[in-house]
Amino acid sequence: MTAKAARKRLQPSERRAMILDEALRLFAERHFATVAVRDIAQVCGINVGLLYHYFDNKEDLVRRALAHAIDELVAGYEARRLASGEPLAQILAWVETHAAITPTITRMVKLMADYATSGLRDPELDTLIAGFYAREKILLEDALERGVASGAFPPLDTAKTARRIGLVLDGIFFASASRGDDRIIEDVRDLADFVPVMLGVAPITVPVRANAEGLVNARI
Numbered sequence: 001m002t003a004k005a006a007r008k009r010l011q012p013s014e015r016r017a018m019i020l021d022e023a024l025r026l027f028a029e030r031h032f033a034t035v036a037v038r039d040i041a042q043v044c045g046i047n048v049g050l051l052y053h054y055f056d057n058k059e060d061l062v063r064r065a066l067a068h069a070i071d072e073l074v075a076g077y078e079a080r081r082l083a084s085g086e087p088l089a090q091i092l093a094w095v096e097t098h099a100a101i102t103p104t105i106t107r108m109v110k111l112m113a114d115y116a117t118s119g120l121r122d123p124e125l126d127t128l129i130a131g132f133y134a135r136e137k138i139l140l141e142d143a144l145e146r147g148v149a150s151g152a153f154p155p156l157d158t159a160k161t162a163r164r165i166g167l168v169l170d171g172i173f174f175a176s177a178s179r180g181d182d183r184i185i186e187d188v189r190d191l192a193d194f195v196p197v198m199l200g201v202a203p204i205t206v207p208v209r210a211n212a213e214g215l216v217n218a219r220i
Helices: 012-029 037-044 048-054 058-081 087-100 102-118 123-150 158-179 184-198
Strands: 205-211 214-219
Touching (some): 012 037, 012 048, 012 058, 012 102, 037 048, 058 087, 058 102, 058 123, 087 184, 102 123, 102 158, 102 184, 123 158, 158 184
Antiparallel strands (some): 205 214
């Protein structure tokens, strides 16, 4: 959102969301520790005093920006989850939401990574990050356990499988930053395609040489 757009008359909730979006964007472009409150106010097209009307200080803004991103992810998941009560659909809803709001998740991951390596410690941020991963663990393990109990999935280690899914999601976003590529959406969708294979409810498809004309897929 540009400063020009920010000068429109906004409701307090809209202005607050706009500030958080812009703060999260700046925290992703630079290290959050180097972003000043006045930088955020400037890109929002507001004065610093108005920003302090919504947030106590920069530390509060950092916390709220991260919480804003997490809330967007959870809201997207809940909307997709409610479309189906099936365990597999609920797991895929979590994965697919990461593809649907990739820019937000990318910024969220950057902020969490910078915080983790900053040497700074904020109990509220620590609780927020731990709570996010705890929520992911619970929702994935719950769907997996229900799938096993209903016979939709074969017997499996639900805790280990939930962790694997979460680690792969994290890895996709971190790998994109380190490799400098732009394949997050494709990689997340590849993961969504592979989850049924991981859970033993879809066959593994591998390329095999069929003849001199090329490759065909074979199922194992």
